Amino acid sequence: MSPLAELLRVTAVTKRFQGVEALADIDLAVQEGTVHGVVGPNGAGKTTLLNVMSGYVRPDAGRIELAGRDITRLTPQLRVPLGLVRTFQNIRLYGGLTVLENVLLGQHTRARTGLRSLWPFPTPQERALRAEAEAALELFELAPYRSRRAAELPYGLQKQLEMARAMAARPRVLLLDEPAAGMTTDGRHALVERLHELRGQGLTIVVVEHDMDVIAKVCDHVTVLNFGRTLTEGPPAVVLAGDEVRTAYLGT
Amino acid sequence: MSPYAEAVLLQVGINVLLALGYWIAVSTGKYSFGHAAFMAIGAYAASILTLNFAWPLPVAMLVAAVVAAVAGAVIGWMALRLSLLYLAIITFIFGQLVELLFAQWDYVGGATGMIGMTGTTLTLVYSSIAVVVVYLVLLTRSRLGLAYAAIREDERAATASGLRITRIAVGAFAASAAVTGVAGALAAHQLMIITPSLFGPQQALLIILYCVLGGVQYFWGAAVGAIVLSVLPIWFEWLNDWYMIVYGLLFVVLMIVRPQGLIGRSERSGGGPLLRRLRRDGAVAVEREREPVG
Numbered sequence: 001m002s003p004l005a006e007l008l009r010v011t012a013v014t015k016r017f018q019g020v021e022a023l024a025d026i027d028l029a030v031q032e033g034t035v036h037g038v039v040g041p042n043g044a045g046k047t048t049l050l051n052v053m054s055g056y057v058r059p060d061a062g063r064i065e066l067a068g069r070d071i072t073r074l075t076p077q078l079r080v081p082l083g084l085v086r087t088f089q090n091i092r093l094y095g096g097l098t099v100l101e102n103v104l105l106g107q108h109t110r111a112r113t114g115l116r117s118l119w120p121f122p123t124p125q126e127r128a129l130r131a132e133a134e135a136a137l138e139l140f141e142l143a144p145y146r147s148r149r150a151a152e153l154p155y156g157l158q159k160q161l162e163m164a165r166a167m168a169a170r171p172r173v174l175l176l177d178e179p180a181a182g183m184t185t186d187g188r189h190a191l192v193e194r195l196h197e198l199r200g201q202g203l204t205i206v207v208v209e210h211d212m213d214v215i216a217k218v219c220d221h222v223t224v225l226n227f228g229r230t231l232t233e234g235p236p237a238v239v240l241a242g243d244e245v246r247t248a249y250l251g252t
Numbered sequence: 253m254s255p256y257a258e259a260v261l262l263q264v265g266i267n268v269l270l271a272l273g274y275w276i277a278v279s280t281g282k283y284s285f286g287h288a289a290f291m292a293i294g295a296y297a298a299s300i301l302t303l304n305f306a307w308p309l310p311v312a313m314l315v316a317a318v319v320a321a322v323a324g325a326v327i328g329w330m331a332l333r334l335s336l337l338y339l340a341i342i343t344f345i346f347g348q349l350v351e352l353l354f355a356q357w358d359y360v361g362g363a364t365g366m367i368g369m370t371g372t373t374l375t376l377v378y379s380s381i382a383v384v385v386v387y388l389v390l391l392t393r394s395r396l397g398l399a400y401a402a403i404r405e406d407e408r409a410a411t412a413s414g415l416r417i418t419r420i421a422v423g424a425f426a427a428s429a430a431v432t433g434v435a436g437a438l439a440a441h442q443l444m445i446i447t448p449s450l451f452g453p454q455q456a457l458l459i460i461l462y463c464v465l466g467g468v469q470y471f472w473g474a475a476v477g478a479i480v481l482s483v484l485p486i487w488f489e490w491l492n493d494w495y496m497i498v499y500g501l502l503f504v505v506l507m508i509v510r511p512q513g514l515i516g517r518s519e520r521s522g523g524g525p526l527l528r529r530l531r532r533d534g535a536v537a538v539e540r541e542r543e544p545v546g
Contacts, residue, residue, distance in 0.1 A: 054412075080414030092409035094402050104395070105402050109414035115423075117395040118387070126395075169414060 005067075007032040007204050008084070008173050013052055013062030015045075015228075022048040023059070024228040030173065030221075035195060035205045037219035037236065039212070041249055044225040046208040047089060050177050053206065054086040055079050066173070081109040083172030087162045089181065089208075095151030099142050102150050102161055103133045106168025133168060140164040156187045163194070173204045180211040192217045216240055224248060258374065259442075264482045265377035266439050271462035271478035272384050273431030275471045278463055279397070280424045281404030282332060285340045286347030287432050287459045290320045292451035294433025295440035296354060299366045302441065309371040313380070313437045320433025321426040328425030333418050347456050354448040365447030372442040380438065384431055388471045400424055432459075465506065467513020476515050 008030040015023040023045045030036045038046050051057035053064060055076035063072045066082055074082075094102050104111075107129050111117070122130070137143040140160050145153060150161060159179065166174060179195075180188050188211065195205060195218045209215050215222060215236060222239045224231040226248040232239055239245060253261075274287055294316035301312040331342040355363045391397040399420050402410045410417055440446045458481070466477020488495045506514075 056411075076411045077414050077416050080412070085414075086412055088408075088412070092406055092412065094405035094409060096405055097398075097401055101398060101401070105398060105410075105413045105415075108395070108399065108402075111395055113395045113399055115396065118390040120390055120393070165413065 005032045006030065007067055008053065008206065009063075009065040010049070010053065011063045011065070013049075013059045013064070015048055015052060015057060015059045021228045023052065026062070026225075026228070026230060028223055028230070028233075030204060030206055032204050033199070033202050034220040035199050035207060035218050037215045037222040038206065038208045038225060039210070039215055039222060039245070040225035040231070043227075044248070045228040046225055047177060048228075049225065050086065050175055050206070050208050054084060054175055080169055080171075083170070084175070085166045085169045085171035085173070086175035087166050087177055087179065089177040091155075091158050091162050093150040093158055093162060093165070096149060098147050099145045099150055099153070099161055100133060100137065100147065102165050103136055103142075103168050104130070106165035107133065109169060136164050136168055140167075155182060156184065159183065159187075167198075171203070173206060174198070176205065176207045176209075178209055179207065180209055180214045188214060212240060260483075260486065261374060262372060262377055262438075262442050264479055265374070265381060266435050266442065267458075267462060267478040267482045268475045269377070269381055269384065269435040269438070270432060270459050271466065271474040272381070272388060272471055273428050273435060274459050274463050275428075275468065275474040276388070276391075276431065277425050277428035278468045278474075279392075279404065279471075280400045280421045281336075282339055282421055282425065283336065283460065284343040284425070284428075284456075285453075285460070286327075286343035286345070286350075286456055287428075288451040288453070288455035289343075289347040289350035290324055290429040290432040291436035291439065291455065291459075292350050292354060292448065293323050293429075294320045294436030295446050295451070296360055296366070296436075297433070298437030299369045299440050299446060300360065302369055302371065303366060309437070309441055310376065313376075313434050316433045316437040317430040320436070321430035324429025324432075325422055325426040327429075328422040329418075332421045332425060344453070344456075347451075347453065351448045351452055354451075361447075363448060365445060365450075366440075367445045369441045369444055369446070372438045377438055380434055385471075392471065396420075461503070463513075465503070465513060467510075467516035469512065469516035473513055473515030477513065480514070 006029045010026055010028040013023055013026045014021065026049060028049070038049060040046050048057060052059050055071075055074055059072070063070055065071065066079070066084055069082070071079055071082065071084070094105060097105070111126065111129050112123065137146055140163065142157065142161055142164060145157065150158065153161060163179070180191055183191060192214060195207070199205060199218070207215070207218065219236045221233065222236045223233040224239060224245055231248055232242060232244045270291065274284070277284055297319045298309065298312040298316040301307040301315060302309055327343065327346050331339045334342070354360055360366055399415055402413065402415060403417055403421060407417055436451070462478040462481055463474040464477070465481060466475065467473035484499070485495060488498060491498055
């Protein structure tokens with residue numbers, strides 16, 4: 001596999017909601033091992049694009065490919081085992097379950113989960129997964145809250161837990177929907193570091209984000225959307241300095 | 253043991269089985285309003301086998317479980333993809349339909365039902381409970397049980413974790429129906445006589461109440477609910493026709509004081525639930541007043 005292979009490809013995707021074009025003929029190619037930012041003003045179609053990639057919204061036209069395989073018609077559940085995993089803008093945790101259980105559920109597609117999982121003595125595979133979940137709690141600084149219910153965690157830790165749960169699926173591509181939203185300055189710094197770390201491990205990341213500072217610091221490539229169309233794309237230093245972005249955001 | 257005590261223990265045991273069976277479906281967050289139908293299916297399936305084919309009851313119980321499970325899977329497949337309201341309506345109608353179907357079916361005696369089934373013993377009832385309890389203990393510690401809980405908590409999050417929700421929920425529904433079918437078979441062979449109307453909406457409601465009264469957080473909460481609701485009518489026999497009213501009041505009080513049921517922890521912490529809710533609503537009202545205008 002060449003380091004710059006296209007891992008995720010969106011081709012000519014169009015989506016209308018009651019006549020309004022949320023996405024109009026969007027093309028987007030995410031290179032393996034890079035962090036790809038999607039920015040744009042409110043209503044530009046960023047989240048719709050993420051929903052199309054993850055399978056929550058079916059496009060009216062166009063294709064989505066993951067590592068060359070057409071996944072346009074796959075449900076979200078079936079994209080997870082292929083390595084496409086997402087987080088949500090409004091965190092969606094299993095609030096009544098413990099922090100550890102949330103991470104264990106992230107491993108769902110990698111574990112034995114049918115009636116056979118009732119067997120009381122864990123298989124070596126299951127033991128390895130449990131150990132991995134504990135390690136993930138350490139890594140995401142959630143170990144002290146291991147047995148707390150997820151709903152009891154403060155906001156920042158909930159965001160961290162959601163990412164830990166997503167990573168537990170061992171994604172090839174991680175789709176993040178506004179990971180910096182609502183974070184404190186410290187939280188943003190930690191997020192930037194975390195994303196650098198994950199990228200260093202070879203993970204491919206698509207991040208929809210409002211915070212230009214975060215985008216500038218973590219992205220290798222940025223796509224700017226406005227009114228459902230691609231306005232411009234390229235390296236963040238070039239794109240974010242360009243007139244198109246200012247025009248899109250300020251409207252003049 | 254006196255025949256009276258035995259009858260009580262049989263009744264309580266069968267109701268516990270009903271509650272445990274229902275709990276399996278409820279643990280995925282799906283409430284059925286027609287579970288009495290699975291009871292009927294189990295009761296009739298087993299009675300046909302023991303009466304008309306002279307099968308031993310334990311074998312007939314197993315067949316009853318399988319037939320009820322298949323029915324549960326079919327109904328689940330149709331209804332579990334829909335919203336909770338549609339699930340409630342479809343399962344309710346299914347219950348009515350099954351009742352009607354048995355009433356029209358001459359082979360099983362139509363509205364007059366079947367008569368002469370015997371063989372339900374304490375051993376049979378309580379070993380069935382033991383099997384189900386072992387299953388539930390293993391289930392709640394397993395990844396399958398965790399998947400049930402995930403679906404109950406947040407379906408959207410569950411799809412993002414790659415859970416195939418419909419498949420998992422249908423499985424739970426089928427298992428739930430199987431246990432309910434076994435309870436039906438045992439009930440039929442204790443009552444000696446069954447009619448379709450025994451398995452109507454009232455029975456369906458009773459099964460729900462066992463779980464809701466006991467609390468749905470842990471399976472043994474549902475069992476406690478079944479025991480309490482089976483013994484109460486005996487204690488309150490002197491109330492005669494008034495006992496339904498007392499029941500109703502009891503439930504209203506319970507839902508206010510302990511909305512999570514007899515067993516189980518409260519969703520929020522600190523203070524009594526009612527007090528807390530009053531306080532919280534008050535806080536919300538204050539918050540609204542503070543909101544800036546425009």
